[in-house]
Amino acid sequence: MFNIRSLFSTLALVGATTVASAASWEALPEKAPAPADNPTTAARVELGRVLYHDPRLSSTGTVSCSSCHNTMLGGEDNRPVAMGVNGQTGGRSAPTVWNAAFNATQFWDGRAPSLEEQAKGPVTNPIEMGMKSWDDVVARLKQIPGYQAAFQKAFGNGDSITMDNSAKAIAAYERTLITPNSPYDKYVKGNKKALSEQQVRGMDTFAESGCVGCHSGPAFSGQMEQGAGVFQKFPMHDNGFFEAKYKLKKDSGRFAETGKEADKHMWKVPTLRNVALTAPYFHNGTVKTLDAAIKVMAKLQLNKDLTAEQVADIEAFLNGLTGTFPEQKMPHLPPTPGKTFN
Amino acid sequence: MFNIRSLFSTLALVGATTVASAASWEALPEKAPAPADNPTTAARVELGRVLYHDPRLSSTGTVSCSSCHNTMLGGEDNRPVAMGVNGQTGGRSAPTVWNAAFNATQFWDGRAPSLEEQAKGPVTNPIEMGMKSWDDVVARLKQIPGYQAAFQKAFGNGDSITMDNSAKAIAAYERTLITPNSPYDKYVKGNKKALSEQQVRGMDTFAESGCVGCHSGPAFSGQMEQGAGVFQKFPMHDNGFFEAKYKLKKDSGRFAETGKEADKHMWKVPTLRNVALTAPYFHNGTVKTLDAAIKVMAKLQLNKDLTAEQVADIEAFLNGLTGTFPEQKMPHLPPTPGKTFN
Numbered sequence: 001m002f003n004i005r006s007l008f009s010t011l012a013l014v015g016a017t018t019v020a021s022a023a024s025w026e027a028l029p030e031k032a033p034a035p036a037d038n039p040t041t042a043a044r045v046e047l048g049r050v051l052y053h054d055p056r057l058s059s060t061g062t063v064s065c066s067s068c069h070n071t072m073l074g075g076e077d078n079r080p081v082a083m084g085v086n087g088q089t090g091g092r093s094a095p096t097v098w099n100a101a102f103n104a105t106q107f108w109d110g111r112a113p114s115l116e117e118q119a120k121g122p123v124t125n126p127i128e129m130g131m132k133s134w135d136d137v138v139a140r141l142k143q144i145p146g147y148q149a150a151f152q153k154a155f156g157n158g159d160s161i162t163m164d165n166s167a168k169a170i171a172a173y174e175r176t177l178i179t180p181n182s183p184y185d186k187y188v189k190g191n192k193k194a195l196s197e198q199q200v201r202g203m204d205t206f207a208e209s210g211c212v213g214c215h216s217g218p219a220f221s222g223q224m225e226q227g228a229g230v231f232q233k234f235p236m237h238d239n240g241f242f243e244a245k246y247k248l249k250k251d252s253g254r255f256a257e258t259g260k261e262a263d264k265h266m267w268k269v270p271t272l273r274n275v276a277l278t279a280p281y282f283h284n285g286t287v288k289t290l291d292a293a294i295k296v297m298a299k300l301q302l303n304k305d306l307t308a309e310q311v312a313d314i315e316a317f318l319n320g321l322t323g324t325f326p327e328q329k330m331p332h333l334p335p336t337p338g339k340t341f342n
Numbered sequence: 343m344f345n346i347r348s349l350f351s352t353l354a355l356v357g358a359t360t361v362a363s364a365a366s367w368e369a370l371p372e373k374a375p376a377p378a379d380n381p382t383t384a385a386r387v388e389l390g391r392v393l394y395h396d397p398r399l400s401s402t403g404t405v406s407c408s409s410c411h412n413t414m415l416g417g418e419d420n421r422p423v424a425m426g427v428n429g430q431t432g433g434r435s436a437p438t439v440w441n442a443a444f445n446a447t448q449f450w451d452g453r454a455p456s457l458e459e460q461a462k463g464p465v466t467n468p469i470e471m472g473m474k475s476w477d478d479v480v481a482r483l484k485q486i487p488g489y490q491a492a493f494q495k496a497f498g499n500g501d502s503i504t505m506d507n508s509a510k511a512i513a514a515y516e517r518t519l520i521t522p523n524s525p526y527d528k529y530v531k532g533n534k535k536a537l538s539e540q541q542v543r544g545m546d547t548f549a550e551s552g553c554v555g556c557h558s559g560p561a562f563s564g565q566m567e568q569g570a571g572v573f574q575k576f577p578m579h580d581n582g583f584f585e586a587k588y589k590l591k592k593d594s595g596r597f598a599e600t601g602k603e604a605d606k607h608m609w610k611v612p613t614l615r616n617v618a619l620t621a622p623y624f625h626n627g628t629v630k631t632l633d634a635a636i637k638v639m640a641k642l643q644l645n646k647d648l649t650a651e652q653v654a655d656i657e658a659f660l661n662g663l664t665g666t667f668p669e670q671k672m673p674h675l676p677p678t679p680g681k682t683f684n
Contacts, residue, residue, distance in 0.1 A: 060429075340421070
């Protein structure tokens with residue numbers, strides 16, 4: 001669980017600017033915790049898997065949760081910004097659903113305190129899934145016999161098809177989307193051959209440069225130790241060249257949600273798990289490659305110019321955070337025999 | 343395999359207007375035939391499954407074959423007309439991929455002689471998947487290490503990533519998308535309880551009314567006995583009321599492809615397998631429900647006004663054509679670590 005060399009070098013070089021736990025290298029848990037009122041039962045997971053992949057939760061019948069948070073890919077869409085119903089696009093890139101269960105808050109600006117709350121948002125967002133209201137969604141679901149049965153199995157008899165139960169089922173399913181056993185995880189568990197020499201060098205550079213100050217803990221998100229309410233300013237350091245190229249300050253981040261001056265350009269620290277699979281990068285998806293993203297982060301957050309070798313080493317290390325994706329069966333979406341919503 | 347009562351009643355009532363084989367009730371084969379140059383090997387099926395679900399085969403990275411021919415639903419999208427990249431729509435409804443392997447020709451107008459030829463079309467159609475050319479598609483695939491390995495496994499070493507091999511793999515996968523063991527299949531194999539009394543009545547009405555004249559054979563498409571080159575005019579009989587409502591003559595069908603006067607409003611007879619799952623109906627998807635589709639067909643093709651009971655019986659029978667969908671594992675789409683196409 002622990003790389004003593006890296007811990008020491010981190011403490012020595014990064015010192016007081018880093019939280020002490022930051023350099024304790026930890027493997028990803030194989031299971032995600034669940035809230036008391038939404039245990040991860042098989043029936044909820046199965047219902048959630050179906051809802052998650054059902055495009056009939058969108059106004060056009062073309063966009064499911066999985067369209068933008070694609071579990072066949074790295075949990076998102078590899079696009080700068082997501083594309084919702086009728087080809088509409090917004091200003092932010094779809095975050096990965098893999099290991100989202102370990103985030104303390106959801107969305108780039110952390111405005112949702114749980115997976116359950118997050119799941120309610122995109123369905124009625126006019127440029128995402130475009131449903132007019134959750135009442136409309138519930139009315140649709142109630143017309144599908146297979147959903148009536150699945151909701152009852154997951155939530156008991158009675159009026160079980162509700163927005164809250166839909167969100168709970170989707171969240172329960174998302175709690176199973178964990179990718180343990182990356183080369184990094186194997187390495188910190190004791191298999192010293194799981195990472196290459198270059199990757200270990202990159203791991204040290206990652207710690208020594210200060211990346212681990214924010215990207216700490218098993219998910220490299222800071223959130224598993226520090227919990228909710230921890231946000232970071234991005235960019236920390238102004239840079240005209242990068243700003244002209246990547247427009248990172250165009251979006252005011254958490255400020256747009258809270259209206260508080262202190263929240264300007266504040267963002268949740270995203271996980272680095274499977275980061276190699278989630279290009280393009282950052283909240284607006286303007287940085288196309290991982291090596292460019294590493295350079296941008298070093299300059300804008302740490303005011304450091306990394307050498308080409310350091311960038312390559314960190315990139316190699318980050319590739320070691322790509323985990324094992326659980327095998328999933330493809331759901332059958334329950335039909336509406338002889339009719340359609342669209 | 344054979345319902346002698348229905349055969350006799352069909353021959354008696356429909357007589358010379360129906361081909362003799364039409365009323366021989368046959369179960370769906372469990373396997374689809376493959377062309378000599380594209381055997382359905384495990385490696386080709388697996389590669390095809392991945393390609394089929396990969397949205398990176400579209401210009402925006404949002405549309406895969408499965409977006410419109412959704413294997414989690416009834417093999418299509420339950421929309422009037424499909425929605426391609428950037429929310430664009432065309433004039434025709436997406437046909438089901440389930441059992442498409444038993445079609446003698448592909449597309450509504452039968453312009454593709456094989457699954458292989460069909461698979462090449464939508465990828466470069468500007469309103470469907472929107473890629474500029476197959477050269478661009480091949481260039482993308484060549485940058486994905488996992489595809490390099492999968493194409494070699496399926497097609498041998500050397501320059502195996504090609505348009506033709508992509509189409510072959512997708513076609514091989516599609517040949518596994520067969521839905522046998524519907525209530526109807528069980529019934530014709532001897533389980534007389536597999537269909538309800540109403541469904542058997544509907545089966546007889548289906549034959550006696552003449553539906554089976556075109557919708558014949560194991561796939562109810564005419565094509566398994568009659569092969570390619572068999573098209574039917576639709577509508578056969580003019581009807582101002584239905585035309586005003588459903589605009590079925592707006593599209594000239596096969597004429598748009600061939601330019602021949604004789605091909606005006608000629609269409610391939612679509613399969614009725616799983617027809618209960620593929621609303622809305624017809625080439626332009628203007629008829630929203632199966633019962634309405636039955637009335638429209640009887641009037642426009644057979645010039646018959648069915649009673650409400652006859653329509654309900656035929657609908658019950660058609661629901662008996664919903665088969666068993668094979669369990670499928672969800673593919674992992676091979677990544678492009680650290681970069682993206684979009």
